Amino acid sequence: MLQLNKPTSEINRDFAEADGSPSQTLTSYLDIIRRQFPTMIAIVSACVILALLYLFTAAPLFTSTAAMVIDTRKVQLFQQQSVLGDIAVDSATIETQVEILKSENISLAVIRDLHLTEDPEFSGSGGGLLGAITGLFSSGHAASEFEQTRRALGRFESSRTIKRLGLTYVMEIGFTSRDPQKAARVANAIADAYIVDQLEAKYQATRRASVWLQDRIKELRTQASAAQKSVVDFKIANNIVDSGGRLMNEQQLAEVNSQLIMAHASTAEAKARMDRINDILKQEIPDASVADALKNDTIVKLRGQYVDMASKESIWAMKYGSDHLAAVNLRRQMAEIKKNIIDELRRIQESYKSDYDIAQTREESIKSSLASVVSESQLTNQAQIQLRELESTAQSYQAMYDNFLQRYMESVQQQSFPITEARVISAATTPLVKSAPKSLIILGAALLGGLLLSFGAAMARELSDKVFRTTGQVEEQLGANCLAILPALGALPPAPASLSSKLGRKKSNPEPDLLRYVVDNPLSRFAEAVRSLKVAIDLNSIVRENRVLAVTSTLPNEGKSTLSTNLAQLIAHGGRG
Structure with a gap:
């Protein structure tokens, strides 16, 4: 690595921005996978092997x-x-x-x-x-x-x-x-x-x-019987008798009222007959129409005789004179007949008077009976209020008893056919295909789980080591700009013949010349990293001229001489000495 004390420039800012781009992040993840690939393969293989072991040993x-x-x-x-x-x-x-x-x-x-x-x-x-x-x-x-x-x-x-x-x-x-x-x-x-x-x-x-x-039916039966007995005892105590759905007092009241009406009519009829006979008796000779209306055979017969004698007396009086003995005898007989008619009418008058008195007496008796029945009916009506309550209670208990008895009969029937x-x-049938374990699902889950577990293990190993692997780690930990990362140099495959001939490399030397590595291997990662250092030096010379380039390290044998020589070789081959 090379650390340069340089100001922030436009180029450095672009470099920093590019370092956190999505492509750079993806590249870093791919690098992690490349470095931890054996570990990841081992974890995925272990998960798949465990899944296969479970599938072979688990009972279907x-x-x-x-x-x-x-x-x-x-x-x-x-x-x-x-x-x-x-x-x-x-x-x-x-x-x-x-x-x-x-x-x-x-x-x-x-x-x-x-x-x-x-x-x-x-x-x-x-x-x-x-x-x-x-x-x-x-x-x-x-x-x-x-x-x-x-x-x-x-x-x-x-x-x-x-x-x-x-x-x-x-x-x-x-x-x-x-x-x-x-x-x-x-x-x-x-x-x-x-x-x-x-x-x-x-x-x-x-x-x-x-x-x-x-149990409830027994209780209701007892209550219904007691309620009905209370109704009967109350009727006996208050002289309440039912007849055809009606109280006896009501029937007696209706009958006595009808009798009173009939008795009143009979009394009026008897009084009318008595008044009529009194009017007849006031006449000297009863009128023929009245006599006929009375329908009395004796009076009718006497009236007939009286009329015949009156006709004869009139004829004889005109023929022999009114003083004739025959006419006088006829008038005497007519007077006797008239007296008999009046006596008969008076007898009828007494009979009508007796009938009128009897009718009056009967009417008064019926009125007295009606008053007694009305008084008893009033007492009965007052007692009926309590009687209706007792009857309502008895009917309620009876209805409840009948309802529960019906429900009991239904429950007995349902016990025989629930x-x-x-x-x-x-219906369930014998399955032909096993339901578990599902081989494809288990293998897929094992593979996916192995991938996730392996990637997690790879990330854990990357985070747990103390090696700088990216420029971002260097800048974050050291707080300085990182221009390039130099790979470790070891034994390399021989370069192509054409490239070796152009670079003048000696094929007899089996080991690479580390001091001329950038010249012998211009397309290697090491050469590209050194070239990045030269580009940074050239860009920095625009701001100020570089006098001295120092290469240092914290520990010996870290490649200071190799880097310095190769950088000098690269600058020299670039035409600057």
């Missing part, structure tokens, strides 16, 4: 899936028979069923049904290299039944997958195992265990509801 795994759906049509069909209330199938319900499928209750049921605690895949240390390593460090004591069950449960849950397909009512059940047939068998067993669990849950819920309904909303739409 097979995954089988079954599909289950919540049948909403079946839910709607049996909704009206549900004792526990209507079922609404929504997104939350499906997610709940997914969590039920993941529950330990379903997992333990499958483990018990398939005897998975006796399966080495669930009770052993597992297959592959990892399982063998784990088995070496495991203790030799026999595990208890509880420990075997919990170990089998943990591996069962790690191999099982439950998920909902999108926004549908379909749930996908998957299981992964080293045996493809076992994977399909366990996946189908999970679906069957879920359906059985749902049936059992509904049966248990219905049975608990039936037991609760029985219905589940879930059904399997796609």
Whole structure:
């Protein structure tokens, strides 16, 4: 390296800017990769070898899936028979069923049904290299039944997958195992265990509801009987009698009111007849039309005789004179008949008066009965307020009793045919292709990871050493401008014959002449670096003339003489001495 005390110039500024350009950065990264290439190849190869070792030693795994759906049509069909209330199938319900499928209750049921605690895949240390390593460090004591069950449960849950397909009512059940047939068998067993669990849950819920309904029905029956007995006792205590859906007092009131109306009419009719007979008795001779209206046979007969005698008396009086004995006898008989008619009318008058008195008495009696019935009805109406409350309570208890009895009958029927909303739409089948490990993915990941790890290791090695490799490092650490970096000189391949002949190099010399290196190898990196120093010296002479050029180093044998001689050779060959 050469450090020159020179001012900042336009050329130096351009050089500094070029040093941090993207192309310079890319070149530095490529240089790092070139220098650390063996280390990177070793790390990538180790990662790929480990991946291949894992692929050769890991046991293949097979995954089988079954599909289950919540049948909403079946839910709607049996909704009206549900004792526990209507079922609404929504997104939350499906997610709940997914969590039920993941529950330990379903997992333990499958483990018990398939005897998975006796399966080495669930009770052993597992297959592959990892399982063998784990088995070496495991203790030799026999595990208890509880420990075997919990170990089998943990591996069962790690191999099982439950998920909902999108926004549908379909749930996908998957299981992964080293045996493809076992994977399909366990996946189908999970679906069957879920359906059985749902049936059992509904049966248990219905049975608990039936037991609760029985107790509630007994209580409601007792309450309904007590309420009805209170209604009957209240009616007896208040003389309230039902007849055809109406109270007896109301019927009596209606009947007595009708009787009073009829009695009032009878009294008016009897009074009219009595008044009429009184008017007839005031006449000297009853009128014929009135006599006929009375419909009395005796009066009609006497009236007929009276009329005949009056006709004869008139004829005889005109023929023999009014003083004739026959006319006088006729008038005497007519007076007797008139007296008899009046007596008969008076007898009828007494009869009509008796009828009128009877009608009045009957009307008064009915009025008294009506007042008594009205008084009793008022008391009954007041008692009916409490009676209606008692009857309402009795009806409520009876309605509740009938409703619970109906629900109890429905629950008894549902215990005989429990219905589940879930059904399997796609049973799990034996998989033909393994699901893990995926060779291409593992190899790709190993290669990518190896590349990243190797590049990181290369960068770490570059940052951890204390060697200056770039001009930027020199300028950053020393705070001085760096014009060029000289490569180390060693044994070089022989130069071409034409170039050697032009430079006059002796072929008999097997080792390169370091003091004439820039002359013998003008296209080498060392020559280019020395040439950069000469260009910087020439540019700096524009500002001020160079008198003395000093080459120094911190340690001996770092190439001060070699650099000075080659620089002098380059200046001399450039025509400046």
